[in-house]
Amino acid sequence: MLSRIAESLYWMARHLERADNTARVLDINVVHRLAAEEGLTEEGQWLPLLTILGADDRYAETYPDGRVSVQRVIRLLTQAETNPGSILNCLRLARENARAARDRISTPVWETIDALCRTAEARLKATLPPWQAAEFHAFVHREVATVYGLAQGTMMRGEAHSFTRFGALQERADMTARILDVRYHLLLPDPSLVGSPLDYYQWGVLLKSLSGFDAYRRLYQAGVRPVDVIDFVILNPDFPRSLVYCVSRLERSLERIGQRPEGEVGACLERLRAHLAGVGAADIMAQGLHEYLDAFLTALLELSDALTRDYFNHDV
Amino acid sequence: MLKSFQAGGTRWSDAQAERPAAAYHEFYRDDFQPREHYLPLWKHIQRAGQRGLALKAREAHLALHNEGVTFTLYSDQESGIERVWPFDILPRLVTAGEWTPIEAGLKQRIRALDRFIHDVYHEQCILKDGVVPPELIYRGRDLCRDILDVDPPGGVYIHISGVDLIRDESGRYLVLEDNLRTPSGVSYMIENRLIERRILPEFFQRYRVRPVEHYPERLLQRLRQLSPRGAADAVVVVLTPGIFNSAYFEHSFLAREMGVELAEGRDLVCRNDRVYLKTTLGLRQVDVIYRRIDDDYLDPLVFRPDSLLGVPGIIRAWRAGHVALVNAPGTGIADDKAVYAYVPDIIRYYLGEEPILPSVPTYQMTDPQDRDYVLDNLERMVIKAVSESGGREMLMGPTSTAGQRDDFTRRIQADPRRYIAQPVIQLSRHICYLDGELESRHLDLRPFVLHGGDEIEVIPGGLTRVALTKGSLVVNSSQGGGSKDTWVLAD
Numbered sequence: 001m002l003s004r005i006a007e008s009l010y011w012m013a014r015h016l017e018r019a020d021n022t023a024r025v026l027d028i029n030v031v032h033r034l035a036a037e038e039g040l041t042e043e044g045q046w047l048p049l050l051t052i053l054g055a056d057d058r059y060a061e062t063y064p065d066g067r068v069s070v071q072r073v074i075r076l077l078t079q080a081e082t083n084p085g086s087i088l089n090c091l092r093l094a095r096e097n098a099r100a101a102r103d104r105i106s107t108p109v110w111e112t113i114d115a116l117c118r119t120a121e122a123r124l125k126a127t128l129p130p131w132q133a134a135e136f137h138a139f140v141h142r143e144v145a146t147v148y149g150l151a152q153g154t155m156m157r158g159e160a161h162s163f164t165r166f167g168a169l170q171e172r173a174d175m176t177a178r179i180l181d182v183r184y185h186l187l188l189p190d191p192s193l194v195g196s197p198l199d200y201y202q203w204g205v206l207l208k209s210l211s212g213f214d215a216y217r218r219l220y221q222a223g224v225r226p227v228d229v230i231d232f233v234i235l236n237p238d239f240p241r242s243l244v245y246c247v248s249r250l251e252r253s254l255e256r257i258g259q260r261p262e263g264e265v266g267a268c269l270e271r272l273r274a275h276l277a278g279v280g281a282a283d284i285m286a287q288g289l290h291e292y293l294d295a296f297l298t299a300l301l302e303l304s305d306a307l308t309r310d311y312f313n314h315d316v
Numbered sequence: 317m318l319k320s321f322q323a324g325g326t327r328w329s330d331a332q333a334e335r336p337a338a339a340y341h342e343f344y345r346d347d348f349q350p351r352e353h354y355l356p357l358w359k360h361i362q363r364a365g366q367r368g369l370a371l372k373a374r375e376a377h378l379a380l381h382n383e384g385v386t387f388t389l390y391s392d393q394e395s396g397i398e399r400v401w402p403f404d405i406l407p408r409l410v411t412a413g414e415w416t417p418i419e420a421g422l423k424q425r426i427r428a429l430d431r432f433i434h435d436v437y438h439e440q441c442i443l444k445d446g447v448v449p450p451e452l453i454y455r456g457r458d459l460c461r462d463i464l465d466v467d468p469p470g471g472v473y474i475h476i477s478g479v480d481l482i483r484d485e486s487g488r489y490l491v492l493e494d495n496l497r498t499p500s501g502v503s504y505m506i507e508n509r510l511i512e513r514r515i516l517p518e519f520f521q522r523y524r525v526r527p528v529e530h531y532p533e534r535l536l537q538r539l540r541q542l543s544p545r546g547a548a549d550a551v552v553v554v555l556t557p558g559i560f561n562s563a564y565f566e567h568s569f570l571a572r573e574m575g576v577e578l579a580e581g582r583d584l585v586c587r588n589d590r591v592y593l594k595t596t597l598g599l600r601q602v603d604v605i606y607r608r609i610d611d612d613y614l615d616p617l618v619f620r621p622d623s624l625l626g627v628p629g630i631i632r633a634w635r636a637g638h639v640a641l642v643n644a645p646g647t648g649i650a651d652d653k654a655v656y657a658y659v660p661d662i663i664r665y666y667l668g669e670e671p672i673l674p675s676v677p678t679y680q681m682t683d684p685q686d687r688d689y690v691l692d693n694l695e696r697m698v699i700k701a702v703s704e705s706g707g708r709e710m711l712m713g714p715t716s717t718a719g720q721r722d723d724f725t726r727r728i729q730a731d732p733r734r735y736i737a738q739p740v741i742q743l744s745r746h747i748c749y750l751d752g753e754l755e756s757r758h759l760d761l762r763p764f765v766l767h768g769g770d771e772i773e774v775i776p777g778g779l780t781r782v783a784l785t786k787g788s789l790v791v792n793s794s795q796g797g798g799s800k801d802t803w804v805l806a807d
Contacts, residue, residue, distance in 0.1 A: 001577075001595060001596055002577055002579060002583050002593065002594065002595055002596075003583070003594045003595060003596055004580070004582065004583050004594070006596045099559060100559065102568060103568055103571065103572055103578055107383075107384075110384075159596060163596075257596065258596075258597060260597065260598070311596040312596075
C-alpha cells in the first residue's frame with residue numbers, strides 16, 4: 001500500500017491511543033483525588049501525571065506561577081489548543097490522519113472517529129469542572145474502544161489493519177512503561193510508606209489507569225505489592241496492556257505487514273523481546289526499575305524510527 | 317409558487333404562472349400536460365402525494381449524508397465547505413429518440429477535437445490552412461511547447477470528456493462547453509442513480525432505463541489498455557490534488573470503485589523516465605495515471621515551477637512512452653472557450669461532415685465588430701473567461717449590475733483574447749421537488765464520453781445539473797447547483 005496511507009493509519013491509531021491513555025490517567029486521578037487527601041499535596045497528586053504525559057515543561061510555560069490546581073491540569077491535558085498532546089489535539093490529529101486514509105478504513109470506523117472528534121470539539125469549548133471532566137474522559141475511553149471494536153469487526157486483516165494495530169500497540173507500550181516508571185519513581189524512595197494506605201492507593205491507581213485492577217486482584221491474592229504489580233504490568237502475557245503482550249502483538253502485526261528484507265524493524269522488535277524475556281520481577285527491581293524501563297523506552301523509540309525508515313520514507 | 321399539493325389533480329395550479337414563455341419545459345407540453353414519456357412518472361408522483369415525496373426526499377438526503385457523498389464549495393477561505401451532494405429526487409427523462417443524435421453528435425465532436433489536438437501538436441495543418449487562426453492558438457495560454465511531436469500511448473488525447481449540453485427555447489440540444497481536461501461529475505451521476513434506485517424503485521418499474529453504474533468498470537478497462545507494459549500487468553493509479561480539492565470525493569470514489577490506489581503527487585516519484593509509487597514495500601512502477609490535476613500543476617519542471625501538487629519529471633516519463641497520462645497533456649487547447657467557436661469548422665475540416673449538435677453562437681472579443689456589438693448589448697450576453705471553468709470569472713448580463721458591466725467592459729478592452737461572449741440562452745426547465753414544493757428550475761446536462769481509439773463510447777445518461785435558485789441560469793455545482801438522476805430510456 002501507499003507509504004503515505006500506511007503512515008496516516010499508524011498515526012491515526014497512535015493519536016487515538018494517546019487520547020485514550022491521557023483520558024484514562026487523568027480520569028483515574030480526578031476520580032480518586034478525594035481518597036488521597038491524606039498526606040498528599042495537590043502538587044504531589046498531579047505532578048507525576050504531567051511527567052507521564054511529558055507535559056511538565058508545557059505546564060510551567062503556561063502557568064509561570066508554578067501553582068498546581070486540578071482545573072489547570074484538566075485544562076492543559078484535555079482541551080488546551082497550545083498543548084500538542086492535549087486530548088483535543090490528539091483527536092483532531094487522529095481524525096486528520098483518518099481522513100487522509102479514508103479509503104482504507106471501513107465506513108463505521110471513519111464515522112466513529114469523525115463523530116468523536118466533533119463531539120469533543122463541541123464539549124471542550126467550555127471549561128470542564130472535575131465531575132464533567134470525568135464524564136468526558138469516560139466518553140473518550142468508550143469511543144476509542146468502539147473504534148477498535150469496529151476496526152476488529154469490519155476491517156480486512158491486511159496491511160491497513162496491521163499498521164493501525166501497530167500504531168496503537170506501540171503507543172500503548174510506551175504509555176504503560178511511562179506510567180509505571182513515574183509512579184514507581186515517585187513511590188519508592190520513601191520505604192516508610194510501604195504497606196500504608198497511601199501506598200495501596202497509589203499502586204491501585206496505577207492498576208486502575210491501566211484497567212488492570214480487577215484482574216490483578218484475582219491473580220495476586222497476597223495484596224498490592226510492588227513486585228507483583230511489576231510482574232503483572234511488565235511480564236504478564238495475557239494482560240492486554242502489559243509490555244510483553246504489546247511486544248508479542250507488535251510482532252504479529254509485523255508478520256502481516258510483511259517484513260522488508262533489508263529493514264530494521266524486525267531486529268528492533270527482537271531486541272524488545274529479548275529485553276523482556278528471561279527476567280522476573282525481582283530481577284527487574286534488583287537492577288533498578290527505572291533503568292530497566294528507560295532501556296525499554298529507548299528500544300521502543302528505535303523501533304519507531306526503524307518503522308519510519310523501512311515503510312514510510314522512500315525519498316532517501 | 318406551489319403552495320398546496322393537489323393529490324387528485326392533473327397538475328399544480330400555479331405551475332403555469334411560473335413558467336416564462338421563453339424557456340423550453342422538459343416536463344410540460346405547451347398545454348401544461350406532462351409530456352407523454354413523463355406520464356407514468358407523473359402518475360407515480362401523484363400517487364405518492366406530498367407526504368410520500370417528502371419522505372423520499374428525506375431518505376435520499378440521509379442516504380447521501382451517511383455515505384459521505386459530498387462536494388466542496390469554494391469560498392473565501394482556502395479550505396472550502398463540504399456539503400452533502402444536492403440531489404433532486406425527480407428524475408429527468410431522455411427518450412431514445414432524443415438520445416440517438418446526442419450520442420452521434422458527441423462521438424463526432426470528440427473524434428474531431430482529438431484529431432485537432434493531435435494536429436496542433438504535430439503537423440498543424442489546420443493552422444496552415446487558415447481554418448483556425450494560428451494566433452488563437454499561439455496567443456492562448458494552453459499551448460505547451462514541451463509536448464510538441466509526442467505520440468501519446470494509444471494515440472488518443474481526450475480519453476475522458478464531459479460535454480455540457482443545454483436545450484434552447486425550441487428544445488433543441490446545443491453544446492455549451494467541451495470539458496476535455498479533468499471533467500468531474502461522473503461519480504455523482506452514479507451516486508444519483510444508486511440513490512434513485514433505492515428510494516424510488518417503483519418508478520423504475522414502468523421505464524426501461526439504460527444503466528450507468530458500469531462506468532468505473534469500463535473506465536478501468538480503458539485505462540488498463542493504455543499500459544505501455546500491456547494490460548495484464550498494468551498498474552493504474554488515480555492522481556488527486558488532495559483532500560481540499562472540490563472533487564476529492566469523486567477521486568476517491570473512482571479509485572475505490574476501480575480498486576486502484578488514490579495517489580497524491582508526493583506519493584509518486586520519477587526515476588529513469590519512469591514513474592513509481594512509494595509503497596510500504598518499496599517503489600512500484602506505474603503504467604497508467606488517471607490524473608485529476610490540471611496540466612499547469614502536473615509537472616513543476618515543465619509547467620508551474622511553484623506547484624507542489626504534481627510530480628517532477630512526469631512529463632519526461634510520458635514523452636519517453638513509459639507511462640500513460642489520462643487525459644493526455646495538451647487537451648486544454650481544444651476546450652479553450654475561444655476555440656469553441658471554431659468547433660463546427662474543426663468537425664468539417666477533419667471529418668468532412670456537418671456537425672450533428674449545434675453550438676451556441678459565440679462572439680470573439682478579438683474581433684472589433686463582434687466586440688462593439690457585445691459591449692453595446694451586455695445585458696443580453698454571457699461573458700466568459702476562456703480558460704476558466706466552474707462559473708468563475710463570468711458575467712451574466714441580464715442579472716448584472718451596471719458596475720459589474722463596467723468592470724467587464726474594462727477587462728474585455730484590456731485583454732480581448734481572454735474573453736468570449738454568447739447570447740443568453742434560456743436553459744430548459746424541469747420540475748424539482750424543493751422544500752416540499754414542486755417548482756421549475758433551469759438545468760443542463762453533462763454526458764460523459766470515453767474515447768478508446770477505435771471506439772468512442774457515450775455513457776447513456778450524464779449529470780443533470782439544476783440551478784437551485786429560482787430563475788437562475790447558473791447550474792455549476794461549485795456555485796451551489798443541484799442535480800438530478802438522468803434516465804436515458806431504451807427503445
